[in-house]
Structures are given as C-alpha cells and as structure tokens.
Amino acid sequence: MKKESGGLFEKLLETQQIFKNREYLRPTYIPDNLPHREEQIDQLARIWVAPLRGETPSNVFVYGKAGTGKTATVKYLMNELEKTGDEVSRKIEVIHLNCEVVNTKYRILATLANELRGKIQEKDPDAEDLPDQVPMTGWPTDQVYSVLLEILELEEQIVIILLDEIDKLISKGADDVLYVLTRINSDLANTKTAVVGISNDLNFVPQLDPRVVSSLGEEEVLFPPYNAPQIEDILKKRAEMSFEEGVLDDAVIRLCAAHAARGHGDARQALDLLRNAGELAEQERATKVTTKHVTKAFHKVERDKMEEAIRTLPEQSKLVLLSALLLQERKARKIGTGDVYDVYSALCRQNGLEVLTRRRVSGLISELDMMGVLNARVISKGRYGRTKEIELNVESIQARAAIEDEMYVKDLNSITSSKQEKLG
DNA sequence: GTTCCACAGGAAAGCTAGGATG
DNA sequence: CATCCTAGCTTTCCTGTGGAAC
Numbered sequence: 001m002k003k004e005s006g007g008l009f010e011k012l013l014e015t016q017q018i019f020k021n022r023e024y025l026r027p028t029y030i031p032d033n034l035p036h037r038e039e040q041i042d043q044l045a046r047i048w049v050a051p052l053r054g055e056t057p058s059n060v061f062v063y064g065k066a067g068t069g070k071t072a073t074v075k076y077l078m079n080e081l082e083k084t085g086d087e088v089s090r091k092i093e094v095i096h097l098n099c100e101v102v103n104t105k106y107r108i109l110a111t112l113a114n115e116l117r118g119k120i121q122e123k124d125p126d127a128e129d130l131p132d133q134v135p136m137t138g139w140p141t142d143q144v145y146s147v148l149l150e151i152l153e154l155e156e157q158i159v160i161i162l163l164d165e166i167d168k169l170i171s172k173g174a175d176d177v178l179y180v181l182t183r184i185n186s187d188l189a190n191t192k193t194a195v196v197g198i199s200n201d202l203n204f205v206p207q208l209d210p211r212v213v214s215s216l217g218e219e220e221v222l223f224p225p226y227n228a229p230q231i232e233d234i235l236k237k238r239a240e241m242s243f244e245e246g247v248l249d250d251a252v253i254r255l256c257a258a259h260a261a262r263g264h265g266d267a268r269q270a271l272d273l274l275r276n277a278g279e280l281a282e283q284e285r286a287t288k289v290t291t292k293h294v295t296k297a298f299h300k301v302e303r304d305k306m307e308e309a310i311r312t313l314p315e316q317s318k319l320v321l322l323s324a325l326l327l328q329e330r331k332a333r334k335i336g337t338g339d340v341y342d343v344y345s346a347l348c349r350q351n352g353l354e355v356l357t358r359r360r361v362s363g364l365i366s367e368l369d370m371m372g373v374l375n376a377r378v379i380s381k382g383r384y385g386r387t388k389e390i391e392l393n394v395e396s397i398q399a400r401a402a403i404e405d406e407m408y409v410k411d412l413n414s415i416t417s418s419k420q421e422k423l424g
Numbered sequence: 425g426t427t428c429c430a431c432a433g434g435a436a437a438g439c440t441a442g443g444a445t446g
Numbered sequence: 447c448a449t450c451c452t453a454g455c456t457t458t459c460c461t462g463t464g465g466a467a468c
Binding site: 363384386387 | 431
C-alpha cells in the first residue's frame with residue numbers, strides 16, 4: 001500500500017502503539033463484567049444456585065440473536081459456578097458442546113462420555129474401573145449411551161450439559177438427542193444432569209418435539225438485542241483494556257456502536273469492527289484511530305462477508321454471477337436476464353456442465369439479488385419485452401477471485417464474439 | 425386502443441442424494 | 447440388502463404484464 005522505504009528500525013521506531021492488548025476485542029474473550037445483562041445474569045444465577053445446595057438445577061433454554069452475549073454470559077456463570085462448587089465441595093462439572101461442530105446424536109453422546117472420562121482421568125491418572133474411550137465412530141448408539149451412564153455414575157456429581165447453537169441440531173435432524181439428554185436423570189442414581197440450550201434462532205422452539213419443549217423449556221431466558229448506547233458502553237469498557245490511552249476518541253466508538261445497532265444490536269460485530277478499525281490505523285501507522293478508519297473497516301468487513309458468501313455459492317450460481325460480471329466488463333449497455341442466459345449457457349457448454357433452464361437462471365438471479373451481490377429490478381422495455389435490469393454490487397476483480405473464474409473462463413473470446421454476432 | 429415482446433414469477437411435478445427404516 | 451422418506455433443486459407449464467410500436 002505505502003511505499004516501502006527506510007530502514008527497518010526506523011519504521012518500527014516511528015510506529016505508534018495502537019493496541020495495548022487486542023485479545024480483549026476478540027469474540028473468544030469472556031469478560032468478567034457483562035454490562036446490561038444484569039437481569040439475565042440474575043435469572044440464570046437463581047436457577048444455578050440449586051446445584052450448590054445439592055439440588056438438580058432446571059433445564060434452561062437461552063435464546064436471543066447473534067451477539068447478544070448469550071454464550072459469554074453463560075460461560076461466565078459456569079466458571080463462577082464451578083469455582084464456587086469447589087469452595088463448598090460439591091462436584092459440579094460443566095461440559096460445553098458446540099452443536100455446529102458436534103452435530104449428531106452419536107457424537108454428542110460420545111463427546112460427553114469422553115470429556116467426562118478425561119476429567120476423571122486428569123484428577124486421578126490411575127483411576128480404576130474406567131470404561132474405554134468411546135471411538136469417534138463404530139459403536140451402536142445405545143452402547144455409547146450406556147458407557148455415558150456408567151461414567152456419570154462413577155462419582156456423585158452434578159453435570160451441566162451446555163449445548164451451544166442448539167438450533168443447528170434441527171437442521172441436521174439430530175434433535176432427538178435432546179429427548180435423550182433431558183430424560184437422562186431417570187437412568188441415574190448418584191449423578192444429576194441438567195441441560196442448557198443456547199440458540200440464535202428465535203423460531204427454534206416450535207420446531208421441537210413438544211416433549212422436549214416441556215422438559216428443556218423449564219426455564220427460559222431471553223437475551224434482547226443491545227441498543228446503541230448499550231453497545232457504546234460495552235465498547236468503551238473493552239476499548240479501555242485493549243487500546244493505548246488517547247488513541248481513540250468517543251466519536252470512533254459511537255460510530256462503531258451506530259453501525260452495529262443499525263443491524264440487530266450485535267455486540268460481537270461492533271467489537272470486530274472496532275478491532276478492524278484499530279488494525280487499519282496500525283497498518284497506516286496512524287497515531288490515532290479515526291472515524292475514517294471505522295468507515296474503511298466497515299466496508300472491509302462487508303466486502304469480506306460478501307466474498308465469503310460468493311465463495312460458498314453453488315457452482316451454477318457462480319456461473320450466473322460470472323456471466324453477469326463478464327457482460328458488465330465488456331459493455332456499458334444495461335444487462336438483462338436474456339443476455340446473462342446467453343453467456344451463461346455458452347460458459348456451461350465450454351465447461352461441459354449441465355445448462356439450467358431460463359426459469360431456473362431467472363430464479364438464481366433473484367437469489368443473488370436477495371443476497372445483495374447484485375441489484376435486479378424489473379423494467380419494461382415496451383415492445384421489447386420485460387426483463388430484470390441487472391447491476392453488479394461487487395467489485396469485479398474481487399468477485400472473480402472469489403468465483404475462481406480461471407477455472408471456468410477458458411475461451412472468453414468465443415463467448416463474447418458469438419454474442420457480438422448475435423447482437424450485430 | 426391494441427398488440428405483442430421477453431421476460432417475471434407462481435404452482436406443481438420430477439429428480440436426486442442421503443439418511444432412516446424394515 | 448431393499449425400500450421408503452425427505453429436503454432441496456430443477457424442470458414444465460403456466461398466467462401475467464408495462465409500455466413502445468403500431
């Protein structure tokens with residue numbers, strides 16, 4: 001970006017430190033102070049004092065949109081709970097599972113069994129009567145279940161099973177584990193278990209088996225989105241810890257908060273934006289982070305999201321998008337559905353791929369429109385019919401990189417020239 | 425006012441992969 | 447193993463339509 005001249009040390013010397021410690025801005029960091037979540041903390045704490053008294057805590061269902069502090073709050077409370085449990089010498093184990101990663105019945109049960117086994121072994125390396133480690137695959141599910149029961153019963157304890165992103169189980173069709181997990185207590189004598197489900201999807205509950213809803217939903221805690229002042233507050237606290245003094249002014253934080261609040265009050269997004277702005281300032285060797293950096297970072301984050309979205313597009317959609325990109329590069333005239341279809345089908349034939357129908361391509365264009373990769377509005381050209389006028393919403397170099405267009409564009413000229421003849 | 429283009433976009437049937445089930 | 451189910455695409459068939467040209 002900038003010219004690379006001057007000695008190495010010279011450059012380093014003039015570098016102004018922006019960050020004190022950027023780790024505090026990362027989504028993995030769990031603060032021990034969660035502003036504006038007092039009510040939720042209170043609700044959850046009331047539920048989770050039970051194990052400290054040796055009682056079984058209720059199952060809890062925690063829901064709220066992304067970046068509303070669900071996971072952070074629950075993890076924070078779980079840490080406290082385990083600590084306090086040690087103090088009053090109650091054995092409380094928390095097993096944290098992310099259902100996006102561990103997303104089948106088998107793997108959830110197996111992971112639970114193995115984690116608990118690991119914890120016992122850690123404490124007492126030559127523990128006897130330990131069942132074998134459950135292999136990642138191969139056993140019948142009910143055998144895994146009975147091993148899990150066996151391990152649970154080894155000691156008197158209370159086990160809290162934390163299922164993060166529990167809504168992912170539904171799409172994977174693994175939601176019947178929930179039924180098993182919520183009834184596990186009836187097969188246990190010494191140990192008590194409780195399930196905590198965390199979901200981003202507010203519509204998750206109605207999709208569940210009613211039996212699971214009644215047991216998992218014993219208690220429900222809702223995490224509402226943060227509003228702009230609240231996000232600002234959170235950012236301020238974190239910024240104090242992570243930035244050097246004086247490199248940040250209030251306007252920067254306010255802008256980050258405003259961007260995030262305009263979405264759906266996603267604090268994670270706001271922190272991410274702030275970190276990116278800081279890193280940008282650092283790269284530019286600026287002495288302060290300004291609102292300009294925030295705006296730049298905002299666009300960068302948006303572009304990255306878009307690029308990722310394009311990269312993970314199905315092949316056919318990529319080809320449709322690529323066709324539109326090629327057309328836009330070649331000519332100024334407005335692009336219509338028919339134009340895209342011509343180029344698209346030529347591309348498919350060149351690559352020996354199946355050519356989808358016009359109807360489908362029209363649908364794919366609409367999907368790309370909804371994604372925001374392009375704008376397609378229906379216009380009428382009178383006698384010359386109706387079509388969607390397509391305008392790309394992405395920089396073509398970046399988009400083509402994301403599509404990996406070299407794979408597809410082999411003989412560009414024949415596509416565009418045949419196109420030219422048709423127009424001619 | 426009518427025509428008629430070049431599509432839009434709804435409905436429903438067909439196809440397919442993958443997974444569950446007998 | 448065959449068979450059945452399901453979800454997600456895709457095709458087929460279809461009716462609808464804004465406005466320039468006639």
